[in-house]
Amino acid sequence: EVASPSYRLPISIPTSSHHASTMNCSLRSARRLSTVSNDSARLAISISELRSRIDKDLLRKCSPSDCHRLLREEWWLATFLLCYNNDVDVSLAVVTQCLKWRYNFQVEYIGLLSIKHLLDRKMMYIHGFDVERNPILWIRMREHTNGDRDTEKAFIFWIERHYMESRGAPISILIDMMGTTLVNLDYDLFKFILHSLKYYYPNCAQDLLVFESPSMLSASWKIIRTWIDLGHPQLTLVNRESIDQFIHPRFVPSHMGGEDPWEFTMEEIARCIPSRALNEEIIYENGMDKDEKMGAFPNKRSVKFESEDEETTRRTPLMIGAPTVRKPSKGPSSRRSMLPSSLRPLADRRVHAPSTDWGIDRFLSVCPRDELSLARLDESSNDLVDIVAVRNTSDRHLLFKIKTTSPEKFRVRPSGGRVAPGATEIVRVYLQNEYRSTGSREKFLLMALQHDSTNIEEFGELWNNTPQEWKAEHKLRCKIIDDDSSSNGSTPKERRREMGGGGSEMESIRQDLSTLSSNQKILGIVVVFLLLLQFMCILNERSNNASLRLAIETLANANKNTHEDI
Known part of the structure; x- marks a missing residue:
């Protein structure tokens, strides 16, 4: 029994020896094969249990592609289980929160138009490979303004497409801090990135590199490091001299001291997103992956921003490489x-x-x-x-x-x-x-x-x-x-x-104003009546006071006369 081809276990399977003198080695190989088989079976059982325990009401809110990955594919659930030591209970809680977040954040509906102003400034893109042949997501922090939430959308836009197209393959993230100041450093953005990489895209980030950070931000990185735990990628500060330990100079941009003259443009956006076909089988040619060659892409794919049916780019999942067909109006x-x-x-x-x-x-x-x-x-x-x-x-x-x-x-x-x-x-x-x-x-x-x-x-x-x-x-x-x-x-x-x-609300407002006007008139009449009543009460009170005063004076005079007679 071997692992499902939709995901790969990080376990090597030794080959058996053909020499009779290596019987002990053969026995050890058999034990290892048994371990691999047991691990694969255990993981398959955990995937089945995790899939059956996902809330059905939550599944109905998921996008069709998410439902397909949950119910028909195994690699996505396997990444959560492998990240949390095959613990189904913990994985279920994380998957549930991940699905709720994907529904609320509208992950698959992040259109290019909403982040085009960031892409035009070359703030974020995927290009090249690190020394372990992982793709690199480049982030230029000087193009970010503190509090700009579109940067979060751009980050998810790239991570989502890499993660889902490559089926959980790792990626390195390089944050270019050249020319940045305190205005560009956003704590909320880094919290969002770290939280997303830990809970929503497990085992996705291989390295988190920070290039040429100004000395004034040293205290800020100490604060950010306190947020990093075992579920996060390691944060490493690099400069021009040390970056080649992580990225070969041929993939380092020339302005960072490397040999790569390539610059990101909107026409190259399709090339920056990995193709599943290219990631399923890595072929080495002269020490370089075919992915590293621009010619590895059979067709140049493009994105049309001004298509007549704008739902293609605004509210439906981005389908790069799909033919652009103008559909007739459906009424x-x-x-x-x-x-x-x-x-x-x-x-x-x-x-x-x-x-x-x-x-x-x-x-x-x-x-x-x-x-x-x-x-x-x-x-x-x-x-x-x-x-x-x-x-x-x-x-x-x-x-x-x-x-x-x-x-x-x-x-x-x-x-x-x-x-x-x-x-x-x-x-x-x-x-x-x-x-x-x-x-x-x-x-x-x-x-x-x-x-x-x-x-x-x-x-x-x-x-x-x-x-x-x-x-x-x-x-x-x-x-x-x-x-x-x-x-x-x-x-x-x-x-x-x-x-x-619109008109119905305006009409309702007019009716409310008419009702208020009528009520105001009624209230005016009531107020006038109350004023008249109060005036009459005052007159009556004054009359009563005068009568009482007269009675008191009469009684006093009578008492006085009585005392004089006595």
Whole structure:
């Protein structure tokens, strides 16, 4: 009985001797084979028990790929068991917390767009190998700002893809501290990295190297070392002279004193992510892995940031190497079902808004009427977003196209399309976060025409050749909703309600105001009545006091006369 091919036990199996004089060695080999068989059987039993004890309700929340790894593959559960000495109870607790974290952190839905600003600055990438032939994750800390949570997403983005594609293969992490100051050192980030490597990606990190740390940060590393225990990789400070003990100079960047002139670019991102096929079998050629050669990748893979179906890059797992195919529109109902959960309430309010919130122009209705309210609604992205509902109120098909004064600042999904009679199309407008300060000056123009053509690419020619009575235009201004909670004390959910307050909410507010006005009038009448009642009570009290005073004076005079007579 041997171990499952989906994971490898770190145990060597000796070969038997063919010499009769080595009987004792053969017996020792047999004992070792028996030990390997027992360990493999014990691990297989533990995997089966661990799999059966995972909460079924938790499994229903897992992504399809996580469910497949848990129920059909053995390597993932084996990494937890091997890390915790085959203790099923401890491993179950760690796996449960890991699955909850993956669900809450939305690990598989970290899109390239949410971390593109970090990738553009070459802050984090995978490239090269250490002396033990483990891939290296490079982190340039001078590109990090204390408190920037997108760095955590970028770290998980790379670790997740390496760990799952290579099935738990180790990786070395090098933190480049050149040019950093106290502003760049983030204790919370290091706590997150260490916690993730210990509990969510066990046995993943081989080494944690810190390159050229400034002397002013020496005390900080002493603090960080106190957080490291047996479940963490060893933290090692290296410099230009000692780095070759861990990484061969041909993989050390030239600016760090090495021989590697390679620089990370967005076009090379696919090459930085390991391929499972290449990791299943390592082939050595002239002392170098095929992985080390750029030609080992059969096809150059690329990532399209501006595909028409943006769910591919924003809310679905990144599939690098998959062909980019433009899918036909499935209609508004299908498109609404593909919306991120954070945008669906706003889309529903737009679609069901009262007529007062719609801009109506013959066969075209648009909501909002005249102003886009752009705000951050998706916690996984810093971009600002709003929803536009385009409704066809005629009995003919409608083609539409959306244009803006600054296309480089916005992403519109879809920027054009075909709407069936009586149907409503949902359009998402994203403003990139770096342009939020100037976004309020921009405008949008929605152009629509009635036509039976299905080719939106011919919209410009169709627009020029269509009679004016079959065309419509609608203009929209931009308004930026500030998401700084310190300015108004509101929470993100409250800001989303404020921003997404479509027609139904406005109508509810109007009704509440009317009710409050009526109640105010009633309260005014009650207050006046109470004032009159109080005034009457005061008059009555004064009258009673006067009568009492008169009675007292009369009684006093009578007593005085009586004493005089006596």
